[in-house]
Amino acid sequence: MADAADAATGARSLPLVFEAPRGRGKPPRHLADLAPDERVVVVEELGLPRFRARQLSTHYFGRLVDDPAEMTDLPAAQRAQLVAGMLPALLTPVRTLEADRGTTRKTLWRLFDGALVESVLMRYPDRVTMCVSSQAGCGMACPFCATGQGGLQRNMSTAEIVEQVVAGARALHRGEVPGGPARVSNVVFMGMGEPLANYKAVVAAVRRLTAPAPEGLGMSARGITVSTVGLVPRIKQLATEGIPVTLALSLHAPDDELRNELVPINTRFSVAETVDAAYEYFAKTGRRVSIEYAMMRDINDQAWRADLLADVLRERGHGWVHVNLIPLNPTPGSKWTASDPADEREFVRRLEARGVPTTVRDTRGREIDGACGQLAAVEG
Known part of the structure; x- marks a missing residue:
């Protein structure tokens, strides 16, 4: 749930504030x-x-x-x-944790009905990225994911999604984040939930974020990334929306046998079907697809799987994809752990040797329960 990072410098917890009472029904109209x-x-x-x-x-x-x-x-x-x-209140801050000298801020929010979600603001020298949630919990049941372990509570409304970004923009505007006033330049839908399982609200949120001010925040669609574990029909639908966001496909394995275990939706949409849909997105939008691949020790980080991943991606063509390797941010008590750095380097070498552009994400937020869902799990 975190973007590329500088070295962490320690975390501190900001004061607990008033929590909204639990309620029922739909979020208030905003x-x-x-x-x-x-x-x-x-x-x-x-x-x-x-x-x-x-x-x-x-x-x-x-x-x-x-x-x-x-x-x-x-x-x-x-x-x-x-x-x-x-303009009813939608999100009540429960706890905010800071790292990287205050330039990484993870906030746990309580929604009107008591559901808990998380967002992260990450400030870099050249940009500010907000990682936002689209669902309270997640129904995709990926076993290595803290959010997936808790199940799905409900979809978030369009305004609840947007308010996470606006709250970050306010913090920057008011000088609460070190570095002086700034704007949110990037939004990644990589927080809690499967964005394309809440399709209507997520697409509407993207439209609000990209609408020119004062109708919206006036962001560039090219600064927005929508992640998915591979809901094939929705990937195809997103390609027709006319919004040039970046699609990030959380693949995590190049073969069906392993991906069926790591990403259970793969039993419905195979690796081949999922990658085909991602390629179709590129073909229709011209936007290069990001392949997200969480590196897990002795699970999916074998050298032969790097070769297979390169084959799977290259057989669709060249120049359409970029692989983003993610050192796993393990959750407490989990058997899933990050790959050995030597295995990670060999994985990168093999992909690049086959002409597949690859980067390794330096994950921010390890010391502030950086993996999405960790803070909510502790509080809940």
């Missing part, structure tokens, strides 16, 4: 759930002029304001009604 024209309709339903919708959008997406008292262009008599109807 401005970020709505397209711009839908926001106008809701404002008019509240009996207010339509231009108030743009003012609220400017406060939320443009000015990154969450205090109604700062929304001084809204009439005081109407402010509470507008905020209650369009």
Whole structure:
């Protein structure tokens, strides 16, 4: 759940804050759930002029304001009604852990119904990346994943997904992250959950993130990565959306025998079908696909599997894919552990020798329960 990293410098826990009460039903409707024209309709339903919708959008997406008292262009008599109807609180911070001198911040959030999700802000010299969750829990049941061990609680709403990014943008805007004010430049859907299993909300969230301000955050779609374990029909659907996000396929094994164990959805969509869908995504969008491969000692890190992975990828063509090897961030009590560095280097050598571009992700956040789901598991 973390992007490439500098060396960690120790973690510290920020104070625990008030936790939202548990509730039931759907998350409250929020401005970020709505397209711009839908926001106008809701404002008019509240009996207010339509231009108030743009003012609220400017406060939320443009000015990154969450205090109604700062929304001084809204009439005081109407402010509470507008905020209650369009900007309800969605996420309550439970705990924030920091590492890398405060430039890596992992936050555990409690949703309105008590469900727990996590996001991570990672600041680098040239960019700021937010790793966000799309589901509370996950139903994919990958045995080496902390989130998968807990099962799926529910899908997150579009606004709950977007609010993770906006919260990070606010922290940067307010100077709470060392390095001065900055913008979120990259978003990776690699937190808790399987993004394409919550397809409608995730695609809507991407549209909010990329819509020009003040309709959205004004991010580039090329700075957004959507990860999946391989829901083939949804990969094909995503290729038709006209949003040039990067697709990251969590493959983790090049052969069906092992992948059936590591990624159970493989029993429905084989390695060949999954990689074919990823190649189709590249062919339709022109966006190079990232193959995510968590390196697990004596499980999937054998040299012959590197050769097989190269064969599987190259038989579809050249220049369409990049392999991102991930040193496994083990969860407490798990039999799954990171590969020996020598085996990792040999894996890289064999892929590159066959013309497959490969990088190794230096995972941030090990000392702050960096693997997605670890903090939620401890708190829950």
